[in-house]
Amino acid sequence: MGFLVDAERCIGCHACEMACKNEYQSEPNVRWRKVYPINETEYSLPERNHLSLACNHCEKPECLRVCPVRAYTKREDGIVIHDQGRCIGCKMCAMACPYEVPQYNVRLKKMEKCNLCDGRLDQGLKTACEAACPVEALSVIDFNGFTKYGFVIALPGFPDPSITKPTTRFIKPRIGAQVRRDQ
Amino acid sequence: MGEYPLILFTVLSQLSAGAAITLSLLDYFTKIDNSAGKKSTLVVLVMIALSLGISLLHLGHPFNAYRALTNIGSSWLSREAILFFLLGILLLVYYFQWKEENSFRKSLGLIISVVSVLAVVSSGMVYVLPAVPAWNNFSPILFFLFTGAALGPMFILLMLKLTNGAFSRLVQFTAVILAASLMCFIVYVSVLLSGSGASASTGSQIVGSGIFWPRLLVNWILPLGIFAWLTFKRISPDRKVVCSLFVMVFIGELLGRYLFYYASVALKVAGL
Ligand code: SF4
Numbered sequence: 001m002g003f004l005v006d007a008e009r010c011i012g013c014h015a016c017e018m019a020c021k022n023e024y025q026s027e028p029n030v031r032w033r034k035v036y037p038i039n040e041t042e043y044s045l046p047e048r049n050h051l052s053l054a055c056n057h058c059e060k061p062e063c064l065r066v067c068p069v070r071a072y073t074k075r076e077d078g079i080v081i082h083d084q085g086r087c088i089g090c091k092m093c094a095m096a097c098p099y100e101v102p103q104y105n106v107r108l109k110k111m112e113k114c115n116l117c118d119g120r121l122d123q124g125l126k127t128a129c130e131a132a133c134p135v136e137a138l139s140v141i142d143f144n145g146f147t148k149y150g151f152v153i154a155l156p157g158f159p160d161p162s163i164t165k166p167t168t169r170f171i172k173p174r175i176g177a178q179v180r181r182d183q
Numbered sequence: 184m185g186e187y188p189l190i191l192f193t194v195l196s197q198l199s200a201g202a203a204i205t206l207s208l209l210d211y212f213t214k215i216d217n218s219a220g221k222k223s224t225l226v227v228l229v230m231i232a233l234s235l236g237i238s239l240l241h242l243g244h245p246f247n248a249y250r251a252l253t254n255i256g257s258s259w260l261s262r263e264a265i266l267f268f269l270l271g272i273l274l275l276v277y278y279f280q281w282k283e284e285n286s287f288r289k290s291l292g293l294i295i296s297v298v299s300v301l302a303v304v305s306s307g308m309v310y311v312l313p314a315v316p317a318w319n320n321f322s323p324i325l326f327f328l329f330t331g332a333a334l335g336p337m338f339i340l341l342m343l344k345l346t347n348g349a350f351s352r353l354v355q356f357t358a359v360i361l362a363a364s365l366m367c368f369i370v371y372v373s374v375l376l377s378g379s380g381a382s383a384s385t386g387s388q389i390v391g392s393g394i395f396w397p398r399l400l401v402n403w404i405l406p407l408g409i410f411a412w413l414t415f416k417r418i419s420p421d422r423k424v425v426c427s428l429f430v431m432v433f434i435g436e437l438l439g440r441y442l443f444y445y446a447s448v449a450l451k452v453a454g455l
């Protein structure tokens with residue numbers, strides 16, 4: 001399982017971020033999902049695009065490797081779960097994740113991160129972020145029997161996917177046609 | 184509190200590991216006064232316990248720290264915790280062996296040396312993370328070993344009443360270690376600066392930091408200058424000199440560790 005983020009559709013409204021915060025009532029400084037602006041100079045023409053990211057439920061999760069208390073597990077469907085009950089708040093996972101995903105909850109003195117709405121998915125519901133997106137830019141894809149093409153594994157600003165092999169996939173933004181006066 | 188507990192824990196634990204190695208090797212190859220050896224073992228043991236205690240302050244839930252021993256399969260943090268814990272237990276046994284000639288103590292000393300090296304190496308491995316390019320190489324291990332090798336022998340020198348031969352050899356050893364670590368540091372920073380992305384920004388954070396020059400001064404320039412001057416004047420250093428050198432290098436290592444934690448730039452999603 002992984003997120004599919006359509007950067008062409010996304011309008012950067014942060015509704016996904018807010019829906020996630022609302023669903024899990026996270027602390028003011030904690031955001032499991034974050035919407036990042038893509039640097040406007042990355043493409044041939046300056047254009048505003050956004051990247052809505054949460055945990056990438058990586059194939060080779062660094063968080064899971066470094067955690068000394070085995071607070072992380074990878075479910076058979078690929079979801080990387082963080083068990084706050086075991087966490088002792090050593091912050092090792094935050095150092096090791098290239099995407100700054102695990103965040104410290106100062107009240108509980110423990111880490112937390114997106115568990116891909118495991119409870120909602122198990123009930124057959126959509127994730128909170130997917131359900132909230134007004135332009136259907138987010139979805140959860142199942143890699144078993146996944147046959148569509150045209151996705152990329154990284155967009156500008158997304159750290160090297162070879163480290164942890166994230167399962168997040170992206171649809172590239174289309175860069176507008178140039179309007180020029182004929183010579 | 185930030186990373187202060189980690190700065191203290193790593194420097195103190197490496198100092199203790201270096202001291203444990205020096206003590207047990209001196210005991211193996213030379214003759215040490217029993218009561219001085221016993222006292223030094225106790226001091227090293229207390230320092231290890233203290234450093235482990237300080238490391239708990241870094242945790243959100245110090246009372247559940249025992250759980251950190253459970254993931255030796257993949258977590259270097261678990262391995263580090265177990266090895267330092269084991270080192271403490273071995274030193275406790277060692278402490279009770281300080282009676283006349285004792286071959287068990289000498290063999291135990293060798294095991295202590297091996298465990299000390301492994302403990303410091305695993306401390307270094309904790310920071311070998313692909314997400315922090317400046318650490319994702321041999322450097323954390325190398326510099327942690329240098330810290331132990333620079334501070335440990337001087338510490339034991341100050342604890343024991345050594346004969347002149349062993350004393351001056353240990354002083355020479357420390358000078359060589361300091362010179363080698365300075366060279367490695369220069370190479371390391373140059374390589375970072377010549378890189379790109381997160382490595383280059385780590386390099387410029389290190390060099391641009393206000394404590395870069397103070398660190399160079401107390402950690403290397405002053406101590407090495409003093410060594411050079413003593414050699415030139417053919418003066419053999421006494422305990423007072425070693426004591427002030429120890430204090431300088433100790434402060435230098437603390438500053439260096441501060442830079443290690445605060446100057447490192449991790450990978451992250453660009454934007455925002
Ligand atoms: S994105 Fe980070 S926290 Fe999520 S699975 Fe990958 S390494 Fe772990």
Ligand code: SF4
Binds near residue numbers: 070071072088091
């Ligand atoms: S902060 Fe918690 S989840 Fe993260 S590595 Fe430490 S114990 Fe594991």
Ligand code: SF4
Binds near residue numbers: 050
């Ligand atoms: S809710 Fe949809 S459109 Fe709005 S920021 Fe999130 S992904 Fe983009």
